Amino acid sequence: MPDDALGLGLDMPQQAKPVAAGGAAYRVLARKYRPQTFAELIGQGAMVQTLGNAIKRDRLAHAFLMTGVRGVGKTSTARLIAKALNCIGPDGQGGPTIDPCGLCEPCVAIAEGRHIDVIEMDAASHTGVDDVREIIEAVRYSAVSARYKIYIIDEVHMLSKNAFNALLKTLEEPPGHVKFLFATTEVNKVPITVLSRCQRFDLKRISTELLARHFADIAAKEAVGAEEEALTLVAQAAEGSVRDGLSILDQAIAHADMEGDGTVTASQVRDMLGLSDRGAIRRLFGLILAGDAQAMLAEAKSQYNLGVEPLAMFAGLLSEVHRLTLAKIGAPRDGALDAAAATVVDDFADQLSFSNLHRLWQLLLKGQEEVGRALVPLDAADMALLRVIHAASLPDPGKLAKMIAQGSFNAASPTSAPTALDIPPPTTVQTLMPANFDALLERLSREGYVSLEMTLRDVVRLVEYSPPLLAYQLAGPVVPDFVAELRDALAKITGTRWDVEEREGPAQPSLLEKERAQADADRHAIMESPLVKAAFAAFPEAELLDSDTEETKWSKRA
Structure with a gap:
């Protein structure tokens, strides 16, 4: 209701929308740098080559299924295929091509999401058989202005069973002017009857090295300085997803702008992603190895008071054991570690045996399960961590069998078993x-x-x-x-x-x-x-x- 209707007589200022320096609303990096050609689609060379060969030989399937984790380019690939099939070239005389021009009306309209013959549907909000029935009715009619009428169905696994069944006949024998492009993150939920009617492309996670180079190019285009190590940390946090990585990079750039000259540094990215908290986890891990129960419980309570949930605490400890095991077998160093942390990890890896690490993994994994089911997670975490310490003093099954065979173990006398920790403190860790x-x-x-x-x-x-x-x-x-x-x-x-x-x-x-x-x-x-x-x-x-x-x-x- 306007203010004058309330009799206030005030001219309230309208809230201004945030705008970029050039006057246009800011576009996040994930949207701004969405691939517009197959050449810009990184990490999917095998799929691009297959599609290119199919177009050149005129052996195009009537249905394509793109699957992979979030942010690897499934929907972008579907739109690029739509461009490739409908491109007519700048002169209007071109045919299907793996290198769409991006200038003709079909390419421009598809890129802007307004082409009448390229219909995008989100299966998450259109799950029923009625939604599919509309598609079945519409495929009978030829394309209005494009070479092919194309249906892009995102998250296709969300369709109901009845919807899938209704689509089967049309999907198997569609009219020649219709192409179906499906995208999903959970291909195991797509019925095998649908999978068998599609040409499937599994889009791979993008490697950390390729992501880091891609982010470096984008940072340069955005005129933002960024340390190489910082971009590597962003790429690792993205876990193979371009979109996730660009969202993190957006956040890192904003974080850098608030704190200095605008350069994205590794230390800032670590703080932003919470990687510095690994130091606290490593400190807790060291107390467990030292067998200092009181100090360990105090550290766990301190982390809990700072907002670290017990489940996250166990996840961090399990991650630490995994990192130590990889370091022990000589795997490449984790790029998320700074020099000091890497030295600590190498020291632990040198001192702990594989049997120690495997036992720690099993004990922590069991503790994590118990914490997840507990009514009071912190209490369950305390008990599970204490068990890790005290179970370490017991001989492993192989050693116990030898002791029994040699007659040196007396079940009635627990003191006959070794009392020293099988997992010693980090400064004195020694195997037998x-x-x-x-x-x-x-x-x-x-x-x-x-x-x-x-x-x-x-x-x-x-x-x-x-x-x-x-x-x-x-x-x-x-x-x-x-x-x-x-x-x-x-x-x-x-x-x-x-x-x-x-x-x-x-x-x-x-x-x-x-x-x-x-x-x-x-x-x-x-x-x-x-x-x-x-x-x-x-x-x-x-x-x-x-x-x-x-x-x-x-x-x-x-």
């Missing part, structure tokens, strides 16, 4: 290491690395044995990849990466050299005994034979 070099050789032999054990025994002179460090000198030849094989074997039997290096300085004799020296000493002692001297004096032609020589064996048989 062989106590000395001889024990290491025995372990290698027991685990099946017999040739390595023999090489170490025969030609390796020990300089230093401080697990996980092994320094040595060679007393003979070894195979070319000896060091690599030894590192791999030590990592597998101990769960920790070892430093294996050849070093100058004082060294112990090899075990073979020790055995030979001991044999020579024993022989000298025997030769010096009075009884043996008397025997040689009586029988000058006699020889002293080793107990395992062939002559001795034959003499024993005789």
Whole structure:
């Protein structure tokens, strides 16, 4: 109601609409940079080539289905196909082409969403059989001004079962002037009877590297400075979706404008996306490894008070275990980590064994399920985290089986089981290491690395044995990849990466050299005994034979 009708006599100012610098309403990047040609559609080269070949050979299907995660270009591809099929070229004489001109009336009208023969329908709001019946009735009539009448149905999986059934006959045998273009994020919900009548294209997630380059081009067009690391973080957060990434980039540009010279920096993007909170998760993870229950509970409560939900806390811990496991197998570094965080991750990965990491994963995953079902999530989170700490002190099933077999585990006496944490604190994390070099050789032999054990025994002179460090000198030849094989074997039997290096300085004799020296000493002692001297004096032609020589064996048989 106007103000004068209320008798106020006030001229209230109208609320101004936000406008861009040029006077036009601002268009978000996701809309502004929607692909207008197949050349601008990134990451879908195989699909574009297939479509191009089909158009050149005039082997066009009557129905296409585009599937993939959000924001990879399904609807954009459908519109590009509509352009490609209806383009007539700038001179009005062109035919279907994989490179629509973008200048003719059909191309312009389709791009602006106003072409009368290109009908877009959102299946989420048109799910019923009546909506499909309208399409069935309309396909009988030829296109008004275009070469093909095209129906683009977005989120087609939302159609009801009856709607799908009503569409089947028309979809299988449509008139020659009609093409159907379907898009969906959940292809598993589309009936197989519909899938079998369509030419299907699975649009891939866009790689982080390709997204980062794409965002760099857009930032340059927008005259916005952006650090390479910042764009990589945006691309990672997009999870393969161009649209999601452009929305995040829009937000990052606005965030940068508020805080400085307009340059999008990595630190700003981390803060904006909440990546800095991973430091708190990593701190909680370190307290769990240290077995400090009170400090761990206090940290969890602190994060809860700051607004971190228990489920999100467990998701962060699981993500941390996943990251450590990938780091341990040598996967490429996570670009979302700064240098300090990457150092911490590498340190944890070096110190934790694979069995530790797998056990942590299972315990945290079980805890996450319990927290999700609990009436009081924080209490359930506390109990689950305490279980992670205390379950770590138990031997793993394989170790327990060995203890039972050896008779060293007494179920009635819990103190007979190891009491030290199987997952030690980060500064002192150690896996169960062989106590000395001889024990290491025995372990290698027991685990099946017999040739390595023999090489170490025969030609390796020990300089230093401080697990996980092994320094040595060679007393003979070894195979070319000896060091690599030894590192791999030590990592597998101990769960920790070892430093294996050849070093100058004082060294112990090899075990073979020790055995030979001991044999020579024993022989000298025997030769010096009075009884043996008397025997040689009586029988000058006699020889002293080793107990395992062939002559001795034959003499024993005789």
